[in-house]
Amino acid sequence: MSEPASLLYSEVEEELRSAVRGLLADKCPPSAVLARAEAASGGDVPYDMDLWKTLARDIGVAGLLVPESLGGAGASAREAAVVMEELGRAVAPVPFLSSAVLATRALLGAGEEAGDLLERLASGETTAALAVSFAASPYVPLYLSLRPAVTLGRDGTLTGRVTGVVGAEVADVLVVPAVDESAQEGGEPVLCVVEAAHARVKGVGSLDLTRPIATVSFAGAPARRAGTSAGVRDALLLAAGLLASEQLGVAEWCLTTTVSYVKERKQFARPVGSFQAIKHRLADLWLELVGARAAARNAAALLGAGADAGVAVAVAQAYCGTAAVHAAEECVQLHGGIGMTWEHPAHLYLKRAKADEIALGTPGDHREALTWLADLPAPES
Amino acid sequence: MALDAAAVGERVQAFLAEHDPARMDRLDFLRARFDAGLAWVHFPEGLGGLGASRDLQAVVERGLRHTPDNAPGRIGIGLGMAAPTILAFGTEEQRKRFLRPLWTGEEVWCQLFSEPGAGSDLATLATRAVREGDEWVVDGQKVWTSSAHHARWAILVARTDPDVPKHRGLTYFVCDMEAPGVEVRPLRQITGEAEFNEVFLTGVRLPDALRLGEVGDGWRVAQTTLMNERVAIGGAPMRRTMIGIVSDTWRSRPELRTHSLHQRLLKLWVDAEVMRLTAVRLREQLAAGHPGPEGSAAKLAFARLHQELSGLEVEMLREDGLAYDDWTFRRPETVDFMGREAGYRYLRAKGNSIEGGTSEILRNIIAERVLGLPAEPRADKDVAWKDLPR
Known part of the structure; x- marks a missing residue:
């Protein structure tokens, strides 16, 4: 077996690391995270959205995985991994994984309809969450993990409930795989985009105070098709x-x-x-x-x-x-x-x-x- | 100016143009290769090298792939431990005398370090060397000496001053294994064979010209040897791996499979893959000129993985695991993990966490040198060796 790429950190990756680490040392010391965890234990949302905006826009982490043609950095998983290391080191309460990785990657696989949303995600202007349980395994087919399903009705609205979702409390839009009622039985779910205002996001008491889970419910929520759920x-x-x-x-x-x-x-x-x-x-x-x-x-x-x-x-x-x-x-x-x-x-x-x-x-x-x-x-x- | 890969490649071609291995005696070919500086390119010119960067050795090995080699498995101690020590501490005369026949394999080397009373605490060793004129008279007992029965020379650490604390009274020698008073006895181990020997030294007379480094500086000289030993044990490339053997058995013998074994095999497969990736990353760091402390991790991880895998293999084989291939009191020249059966691998792997620094000592080293944790309180630090409790 041969390795296609180096297992060391490149200079660019080290620069990105030091930018993220410097910001977190300044804005996200353990005392600040503890205060947010304290609030979260009382039912508040722990995310630090000011910190997230700086990370997303000024350092540009929101668009790392988005191609340059869509306004992103066109970077790769290597750079995103370095950001993840630093966020882990600080247990930073920011929606990088939920928005810039999970929702962004799902949309990148959806098709061209998702283009303008990806541009807004890349710029850090909009934050998204993928409405799939955080406990989902990549080895279980999606149609199985979606049961009981969220369905896209013939009237173009979503109905259903997803548990164990991360980052939904601070998302502007929700990216939702759903069973299409107008398609044939057993077809691949479609990927829908719903404005968060049209969904009900209810935080659940969570083991992880700095990245809690929530239940997301839709009751006739107006939805836009973003393409396939292949991503x-x-x-x-x-x-x-x-x-x-x-x-x-x-x-x-x-x-x-x-x-x-x-x-x-x-x-x-x-x-x-x-x-x-x-x-x-x-x-x-x-x-x-x-x-x-x-x-x-x-x-x-x-x-x-x-x-x-x-x-x-x-x-x-x-x-x-x-x-x-x-x-x-x-x-x-x-x-x-x-x-x-x-x-x-x-x-x-x-x-x-x-x-x-x-x-x-x-x-x-x-x-x-x-x-x-x-x-x-x-x-x- | 240091040579680059192209220049080294040219030297190899020029050498081959003048030395056709098919028409030459094997030993003459190896001697000529040494004299051409193509033995170990990072050694100085005149001592088998070109003063080039160590990683250019690969260029030489590729170019000389189909020519006779020096059977490195048989002379590992000479190549891996004696040679770097002689290069670092030997006089010009010693380097000239010893390195060439060491590299060609004409003279086999062994290592006289460990003693029955000095294992992990090597510095407490008791073999005495007493000066008599231009000679040293050596008395003592060494143990765990591989190749001693083939060896022409040995690297030896002996106590020359018992009145100072243990680390300070040692001196490093080259020991003539043919000198009167050297007696080699095989040491049979739990596998049934005897890779190692006990060496008894009784009134052995060594000329002062065989001393390596200064009198009393033996501990520092020995550190060079030991550092190279750990690199050799942890980093040895293997043709077949233990996980490969166990996985092949698993695939070809479905009747052996159980759920419990499956879970354990999957875990060990992950561990083996992570160890492989760690080694890949370590080599990348070395090539980039940034050797990390990860090197000291390699031997520890290797020992643990080998022991767990070989244990799983014997258990998995059930009735075949009750068998043992050969209890003959053999004296093998090299350790061949893969050429024997599972029971042998299981027993031999037990030595992986003992030889070349026990896993416990390696953990101390990692804790103190890598993590910077405080050292254990030392009762023997400022006490003359002769006054230590024993």
């Missing part, structure tokens, strides 16, 4: 691949923060980080992160090159999902009592890591996909 599966696969980079960012924050803490924290008249029981756990975690970076970069490189990224995404998700949870759990444990408190940000990372593990296919789903992707057949019975 939705690609959107789920792309988002799963990029999520590995977010998980890497989450894990890196956890490791770095824990290492600093155990150097400072003294018990038995020694820094606790001088005990082998602690050192070996952190060495193992570092080792896991080295692998996670290689796997996440490989997925981004193959997705970016337009190559067959099936195995790469499955490997990256199977590995990085587990690594991020492990890192966050070690972070809480090795902080001892303080790691269990609401005031320390470790819990934000634990909640994000655990939610990310479920998002876009669990590590087990991605491993099982290798049954056919890597020809490792299951037992007959």
Whole structure:
């Protein structure tokens, strides 16, 4: 097997990283995220839309995956992956994944009708969300994950309900795969665009306070056809691949923060980080992160090159999902009592890591996909 | 000015034009290759190299692909450990004397470092070297010495000053394996074979000209050797991989499949692929001139994966896993993981987390040198070696 593209970071990618990291250090420190999480625990929306506008417009992350002909940056998954790493490192409450990756990629596969909406998304003027459960796996056919279905009636309105949607609270438009009542039985769902004002978005108490889920309901909502839903599966696969980079960012924050803490924290008249029981756990975690970076970069490189990224995404998700949870759990444990408190940000990372593990296919789903992707057949019975 | 790929390619062609391997004795061909600077291009001119960048070696290997080689598997310790140490610390005379026959394989090397009482804590070693005029008299016992029964020379670390703390009283030597008082005995291991030896040194007299580096500087010299050992163990390219063997068995023998094994195999397949990608990324970093600390991760990951996979393989084979291919007390020249059966792989893989630095020691190294965590309190740091509890 040969790699089509480098697993290292290019100069351009490093520049993008430092722009995003600089902005987040300034506008999105852990204290600010904690305050937003506090509000979210009371039912408010945690997203920082001022921060998002700066990221989307000034740094241009909203249009990374949109071609230049539609006003985007024409960049690839590699650059988007670097943004994901930094957003993960800060557990930044911004709708990058939901709008600039999931909704944008679904629309890119829809057809020409989606062009003007993509231009508005690329400029950061409009924010969208894809009305598909965040727990959907790219390996389950869309018509199965849409049941009970959202339907596009003969009168051009949408009816139905989708649970577990991320980014819907702050979306101006919803991108909705729906069963077309006027088409034949069993046909591919169509992709519709609905103004958020015509839908009901109800936040649900969520494990992840910085990227909560919501239920989106339509009751005769006026909808516009944007084309086919053929891009939705690609959107789920792309988002799963990029999520590995977010998980890497989450894990890196956890490791770095824990290492600093155990150097400072003294018990038995020694820094606790001088005990082998602690050192070996952190060495193992570092080792896991080295692998996670290689796997996440490989997925981004193959997705970016337009190559067959099936195995790469499955490997990256199977590995990085587990690594991020492990890192966050070690972070809480090795902080001892303080790691269990609401005031320390470790819990934000634990909640994000655990939610990310479920998002876009669990590590087990991605491993099982290798049954056919890597020809490792299951037992007959 | 350093040579580029084209210039090295030209040297290879010029060399081949004058040396036809089909018409030459194998050894003469290898000697000529060394003298032409095409042995290891990153070594200096006159010592088998061209003073070129290390990655240009690939150009040479491609150009000389179909010519006789020096059987690198048989002389791995010489190539991987003795040679870089001699290059870094040897006198001009030592380099001239040793490097050429080392590279051609005329003289096999072995390593006399570990002792029954000094494994992970190598610096506490007890083999003594006492100066008598222009000679050193060496007494002690070394262990885990591969190739000692073929070896002409050894790299040896011995204690020359017991009155100073352990790291400071060591000196590095080249040991003449044909000298009187050197006795080599095979050390049988859990696989049944004996890759390694015990070496007993009794009143062995070594001329001072065989000392490498300064008296008392042996620990620093040994670090060069050990660094190269870990690179050699973690980064060895393999024709067939363990995951390849296990996956092939899985595919060809459907009757062995169970759901529980399937889940474990899928997980290990992911781990193997991630290890492969990590190695790809590491090579890219090296080629770009940015060697990262990821190198020290390679051996640790390799050991764990090999052990888990080989364990799964034996279990998966059920009745065949109860069998063992060969308990003969053999003395193999190289480790051949893939040429033997599953039981052998399972047992031999146990050594992967012990040889060349245990996984526990490697974790300490990562924690302290990469993560910057504080060192363990050291009870033996400022105590003369002779006063250490033992």
